Amino acid sequence: MSTTLEPSAPASTASETFDSxxxxxxxxxGTHPVMGRDEVDAAVARARxxxxxxxxxxxxxxxxxxxxxxxVITRRIAQLADLVHRETGKPHGDAxxxxxxxxxxxxxxxxxxxxxxxxxxxxxGLLMANQAATVAYHPLGVIGVIGPWNYPVFTPMGSIAYAxxxxxSVVFKPSEFTPGVGQWLADSFREVVHGRxxxxxxTGLGDTGNALCRARIDKLAFTGSGRTGKKVMAACAENLTPxxxxxxxxxxxxxxxxxxxxxxxxxxxxxxxANAGQTCIGTERxxxxxxxxxxxxxxxxxxxxxxxxxxxxxxxxxxxxxxxQLAVIRSHLEDAVAKGARVVxxxxxxxxxxxxxxxxxxxxxxxxxEITEETFxxxxxxxPVKNMDEAVRLTNATQYGLAGAVFSKSNGVSxxxxxxxxxxxxxxxxxxxxVPGLPFGGVGQSGFGRIHGxxxxxxxxYAKAVTRQKFAPVxxxxxxxxxxxxxxxxxxxxxxxxxxKQTLR
Numbered sequence: 001m002s003t004t005l006e007p008s009a010p011a012s013t014a015s016e017t018f019d020s021x022x023x024x025x026x027x028x029x030g031t032h033p034v035m036g037r038d039e040v041d042a043a044v045a046r047a048r049x050x051x052x053x054x055x056x057x058x059x060x061x062x063x064x065x066x067x068x069x070x071x072v073i074t075r076r077i078a079q080l081a082d083l084v085h086r087e088t089g090k091p092h093g094d095a096x097x098x099x100x101x102x103x104x105x106x107x108x109x110x111x112x113x114x115x116x117x118x119x120x121x122x123x124x125g126l127l128m129a130n131q132a133a134t135v136a137y138h139p140l141g142v143i144g145v146i147g148p149w150n151y152p153v154f155t156p157m158g159s160i161a162y163a164x165x166x167x168x169s170v171v172f173k174p175s176e177f178t179p180g181v182g183q184w185l186a187d188s189f190r191e192v193v194h195g196r197x198x199x200x201x202x203t204g205l206g207d208t209g210n211a212l213c214r215a216r217i218d219k220l221a222f223t224g225s226g227r228t229g230k231k232v233m234a235a236c237a238e239n240l241t242p243x244x245x246x247x248x249x250x251x252x253x254x255x256x257x258x259x260x261x262x263x264x265x266x267x268x269x270x271x272x273x274a275n276a277g278q279t280c281i282g283t284e285r286x287x288x289x290x291x292x293x294x295x296x297x298x299x300x301x302x303x304x305x306x307x308x309x310x311x312x313x314x315x316x317x318x319x320x321x322x323x324x325q326l327a328v329i330r331s332h333l334e335d336a337v338a339k340g341a342r343v344v345x346x347x348x349x350x351x352x353x354x355x356x357x358x359x360x361x362x363x364x365x366x367x368x369x370e371i372t373e374e375t376f377x378x379x380x381x382x383x384p385v386k387n388m389d390e391a392v393r394l395t396n397a398t399q400y401g402l403a404g405a406v407f408s409k410s411n412g413v414s415x416x417x418x419x420x421x422x423x424x425x426x427x428x429x430x431x432x433x434x435v436p437g438l439p440f441g442g443v444g445q446s447g448f449g450r451i452h453g454x455x456x457x458x459x460x461x462y463a464k465a466v467t468r469q470k471f472a473p474v475x476x477x478x479x480x481x482x483x484x485x486x487x488x489x490x491x492x493x494x495x496x497x498x499x500x501k502q503t504l505r
Contacts, residue, residue, distance in 0.1 A: 018205065020179050023089040023319040024311040024354060032179045032203040039202065040171070040211040046197040047142045047169040048216075054198045055139045055167040059114035066110035066165060069192045070103050077103075080184055084152060087178045089311070089318035090275055098154035101434055105157055108436030109165035109457065116454045117166060117461060124467070126497060127477075132468045137461035139167030140218035146209050146232065147182065148223045149175035149321055150278040154433075156182070158440060158451035159221035159244065160199065163460040170199045173212050177321055179203040210235055217241060219460060223280075225374075226445050244449030244459055246441060248374040249402030252285040252395040253429065254415060256388055256408035257292050260427070264407035265300035267429040268380060269307070271405065273358050276309060276317050277378035278325075281403040281423070281430050284375055286382040287391040293384040297344065297362065300382070304345055309355040309378065317378055319354045329356055329377035336361055336370035336381065346379075366394065374400070388415055396420045402442035405429045422446070 016034040021027065035043075054062065073080065077099055084095035119136035143163040147156030152174060163170050174182025179201075186201040193199075202208055213220055213235035219242050222232045226247035236243050253271060255264045271283030288296045309317035320326050330351040337343060346359030356377050364370050364381040371381055385391045388408075392415065395404065403423040406415045412426035422442040423432040432438050439455035441447060450456055475486050 018176060018179075018203075020087055020177065022086050023177075023321045023323070029083075029086045030180045032183070034204040035202045035208050035211075036204075037211040037214075040208060040215050043171050043197075043200045043202050044142055044144075044212075044215045044217055047171050047200060050197040051139070051141055051167075051169040053196060054164075054169055054193070055141075057167070059118065062165060062167065063110040063113065065192050066106055066161065069189050070106045070110070072188050072192060073099065073106075074103055076188070080153065080181070083180055083184055084178075087180055088149060088152065088321050090321075091316065091318055094275055094318075098151050102154045102157040102161075104434070105154075105436050105452065106161045109161045112437075112454070113165040113457055116457045119466075122465075127493070128467070130469055130471050130473045132470050134466050134468075136464050136466075137166070137458055138464045139461055141168060142217045143168045143170050143460055144212045144215065144217040144220040145170055145172045146212065146220065146222045146224065147172065147174050147178075148280075149177035150275060150280070152178035152181040153185065155223050155246075157185075158456065159223075159460075160185070162451060162456040163221070164199065166457050166460045168218070168460050169197070171212060171215075171217065172199065172201050173209050174201060174203065176203075176205050213241070214238055219243070221449075221451070221459075222246070226447075229447060244441075244451065245447035246280070246449075246451070247402075247445060247447040248376070248400060249280050249282075249421075249442065249446050250284050250372070250374050250398050250400045251281060251402055251404045251421070252287055252391075252419075253283045253405040254388070254391045254395060254407065254419075255286065255288040255292065255296055256391075256406070256411060256415070257289040258409045258411075259289075259292070259407035260409065261292060261296050261299050262303075263427065265296060265303055267405060267407065268382075269300055269303050271429040272380040273304075273307065273317055273378040276320055276356065278321060278376050279430075280374075281433060283405065283429065284379070284381065285371060285395070286380055287385045287394055288382060289388070289391070290384040290386055297382065300360065300380075301345060304358055304360065307358050309357050317355075317358065320356055320377065323354075325376055326351055326353075326356070329375055329379065332368075332370045332373065332375045332377075333359060333361070333379065336364050336368040339365040339368045341365065341368065341370065341381070351377075366397070372398070391415075392418045399445040400442070401444040402446035403430065403432070420444070422450075 020029040081095040117137035119134045122133040124131045124133045145159045182201045189199045221244040223246040229245045229247045333348040341361040341364040350357035350359045359379040401421045405425045406412045416424040425431040437453045439450040440452040441450040
C-alpha cells in the first residue's frame, strides 16, 4: 500500500484557521481549518451515507478492513510517533508506547466483534416455550468522538476502533492541540476503505466540538475535563443524543506494609511523572502504611534522582502540552505548601514556562487542592496512613472514581475491590488499560459508560431482541379469545413456578 496519504474529505471551505504548535519549542507543526456548523453537519451527512455500506458488511469483512488498518499503522509507527511527539512534546518512546497499545485494541475489537455482538439464543422460559428467542447488537449509526490531547492516539481509539468494529461510521473531533494526529488517523483509514467517509475528522476549537454535539449523530464519546463534559452533555441533550463521558481522575496508589517497596516506588514514580503527569489514569496521590513510609520515601527519591523534564534526548519527561495548565499546577503546589505540606523534591519553583520538573510532597493536608482536584502535572502527594482501612477511606474520599493501584503481597486484591473506581491494578500501574478485553471507564465525576472490551463494543450498539414462534402455544395468551378457564390455568402455572417458598443456598 502506498505511503502517500489521500485527502480525508472534501477540502474545507472555512476561511479561519488555527495552528498546531510544538509545546516544547513553540515551533509550528501544522495549520488546520476551523470547521463550523455547516461543515460538521456535512461531515455527519457523509458519514450517514457511508454507514449504509460499512454497517451492512459482515463482521468478517469489517474485521479485514480494521486489521489492514492495524497493519498500516504498525508499518508507519515511526511516522505517527514523530507527529505525536511534535504535537504533544512527549518523548518518542512514550509516543510509540501509546500507539502500540492502540494497535492492540484495534486488533482485539476487529477479532471479537462477531462473538460479542452477533446473534445468540436466549432461553424463552416455560411460559414462552413455543418461542425461539435471540438477541443481537446492531450498530447505532454515526458516532461522534471528541478526543483529548494527552494521548491523542490511544484514548480516542478506544472509542473509534470499537465503534467501527460494531458497524458504525465515526466523525472525530481531535483536540485543537493535536489535530494533525487525528487527521493522520483518518487519512490512513481512508486508504483502507478506498476513499469512503467511514472515519472523518473535523478540526477546530470548542465551537466545532459543540457543533458535533448538536449534529444528528447517534451517540457521542467524549474524553476531557469534567467541566467540559457537562457542557457536552447539555449540548447533546438537545437532540436526546446519548453520551459516553470519560472525565478526569485523582487516582491513588496504595502501599501496604508487605509491599515490594522498590517496585511500588517505581510504579508510583512512573504513574505520577510519565507524560509529564498528564494522564487521567495516572497516579496523583500515594498512601503508604506508616510502618514502611520512610523506607518507601527514601526509595522513590533515590529512583527520582536524575529524572528531569526537557526537550533533549536525556530528558524522560516532556513539556506541559496545554500552557494554561501550568498555572493550575503551580496553584496546587502553593496551596499544599501554604497548608503545611513538606517539599522533598521540586516544589512550586519547579514550574517553568514550558516544563515542570518532578515534584514530590509529603504530609499533604487532605483539604488542599493537591489532594482534592486533578493537578495533571508531574507531581505526587505522598502521605502515611495507619492501616489499609485509612488508605481506602482517604482514597475514596474524592469526587472522582476513575482508576488506581494497590501494592501488597497478601491483600492486594481484597483492597482493590474496596476502592471505588472503575479500574484498579494490583502490584502494577495502569495495567488494565493494556488489556483489550477489560472495560475502561469511571464512576462519579470521572464519568460513565465504558470503552474497551465487550462492554466497549456494546456501548456503540443497541440490543435487538427477536422472537419466532416455533409451534402454536398450548394456551394463547395474546388473544381476545382467551377465556376464564385459560386465565385459571395461567394462575395455577405461575403459582407452581413462583409461588413456593424459596430456600437460598
